Amino acid sequence: MTKSYNSEVLTSEIFNTKYLILNRPKALNSLTGPMLAVMGKKLQEWDNSKDCNNIIVKSSTKKSFCAGGDVVQTVKGQEHGTLGSILFFVREYEINHIFATTKKPVVAIIEGITMGGGVGASMHFPFRVATENTLLAMPETQIGLFPDVGASFFLSRIGSELGAYLGLTGTRLKGADVLYSGFATHLVNSKDISSLEIKLQQAKTSSYEETNAILEQFSQKTDDYKNNYPYSLSKYLDAINRCFCYNTVGEILHALEREQEEKVWAKDTLKTLNSMSPSSLAVTLELIRRGKSMSIKQCLDMEGQVASKIITTNDYIQGVTELLITKTKNPKFDPPTVDKLDLGFIKKKYFEDYDERFRLEFKNSIDYHEYPHGEYTLPSETSIVEHVSKLGQTLSNEQIVERFDKMYNGKIGIKEKVWNVLQRTRKHHQKNLLSKL
Template sequence: MIDDASTDTLTYIDGRAGRLRLNRPKALHALNLPMVRQMTQALLEWQDDPSVRLVIIDHAEGRGFCAGGDVVTIAKSAQGHGAAGQAFFFQEYRLNHLMYTYAKPGVVFMDGITMGGGVGIACPCRYRVATERTIFAMPETTIGLFPDVGGGRYLSRLRGRVAQYLALTGARIDGADCVALGLANFYIPSKRLDALKAQLCREPEKAESLLAGEAVAPPPSQIAEVLPLIDRLFASDEYEEILAALRADGGDWAKQQLDILAKKSPTACKVSLRMLVESPRQPHFLDEMRMEFGIVTRMFRHGDFYEGVRALLIDKDNAPRWNPATPEAVTPAMVDSFFEPLPPREAWTPHPIDGDE
């Protein structure tokens, strides 16, 4: 049965497919805790339902697929005891892990803005569809966070030094770039999606061939043109060395990146780089999420998170006052502190029925 239209997520069975439709258009479908819980509950119900052969994830109306998490609510929570923020991340990460380990294939339509938390529910899917409207980014350093929701696992497996570039700058890439980097495996014009979704609901066992049949060759990838620059200038795992390389280059592209990085939280940038070193060392996605939850628990209580959200989304003055204000003032010991394991009573755990992959 389709949930009431006033809910932020529509969850229902359509033919032989389970449908998860984000339904918060005024907020660009940003995830809140009720949405996370609704999607989790639906996936758990469908897990052993033989009538559901495929899960389709998209948005019901409006532009954008998912702009991320509802960080304004979380940031305001962090000003108090942070309980609401911690509950959100705990449950969001459980949803991310459930999707990553889910036995039934998922198809996600990244038809529009796909950022932050939207990446976290897109990248676990077996079939990821980009369109001419796709705008993909992990912009967390802008608000004093890091690319979480499994971002360490997904980004660190990209070719060359693209992960470091995307994580630090929050660069926006398009659908063609997503296909070129392997973040999407099909490029399909948006005008073909409605008919395709109807076919998928009728014949879910043919998902891969149906998707391939509607796919077209994407336009030339813009990021492909700057991969040599990215690999050379973002080669180091030390933030100050990246900044020095950009300054020494002196080219227009390098200057643009320096201007972008000057607006980011120095703490968040250093933590993000460290995470990209640590993520490939995590044997299972469960370990990745446990590590990321420890980091995010400390970061969303850190002053830079509230300050970044205030500057970007509350007061909108775009003038964050980071503390520490410079990369040099963020010591290795400070970065290490974000990666210390949480006490057992606070540590993240997957949903009891999830696998451990």
């Protein structure tokens, strides 16, 4: 039975499966304050219900899971004062914490466009199902904002410098890319989603293990893990690690200018970064670097402070107006280039001047430094390399792959990812040996 607590968020129950259905298709399910409030309220209610085995969060349309928060309204609303617009972000981050601490198995089906706030409305859940139609990105630096909704937590943990690259450039991930980058836990063919939901409705318990087993049953498989790694970024990962390992945007730009092995990619990446708000780039990089050592609560609270200041700036108003309202696509950012940035000013304004008015009021005391459900996501490149380094030199690459396969209970995609990391690591080792000859 479907109920409408808010016509833009529908809820329903089938057996012991509860549904949150985003239903604002004309706006690509862009999240409003009332929508977020309903989501938070129902998750808290179902989390304490004995009649709930699992929760499915999905869209009423395959075109878009959620295109983000409704930032257009936060700019238009500033005509009547900035407080309401600031509180939209603060309340959103408080509800992101509810997402991140719901104990029941939550499955987000992220089919179609999933951007910005849509990533926040899925990434914190233990299970995220992508399909071949998923298009995911965090493109906020283009509009003078920053990847928020907890991105300082998850982008700093998805491995090596991938998070910095995705957060700064807003690069779009499609289908399998979403799985291998760590944003999805499972990749399922779109035509199988309905059957998957039926199986979830038949779950006998609220255990994560049963939910995961059902999802694995429907996950797309590959036949040859050594030669079939459908991850479009894999050939650029080494260049990403070389160029995005720095702590200032200026150094990253210089590294891209020096890049020799992936010159075309570096040129395209430079062009992309030069079209973004320089201030947003600096703020984003600082958030990701700081977030690495912070807890989920600390990250969300930090983002609340940054948001309370950034949404009144020229760059945010220009970015949203030019790209989303008038669509003339010619924002006048200030400063206009990275070399004009005052990094000391940015750190003081956004990270040192704490405004107590916008301290987040969390609904529970749960906090952590790593996702408690990380075993259902493919390991990051960083964690793979760290684990392999502890194994010594006695195992072959095939034996290492089999060991990871056993560790992750045969999770689909694990062999492909580990094999790719091992091959690239061996390539680096050989290059280092040759350079010493």
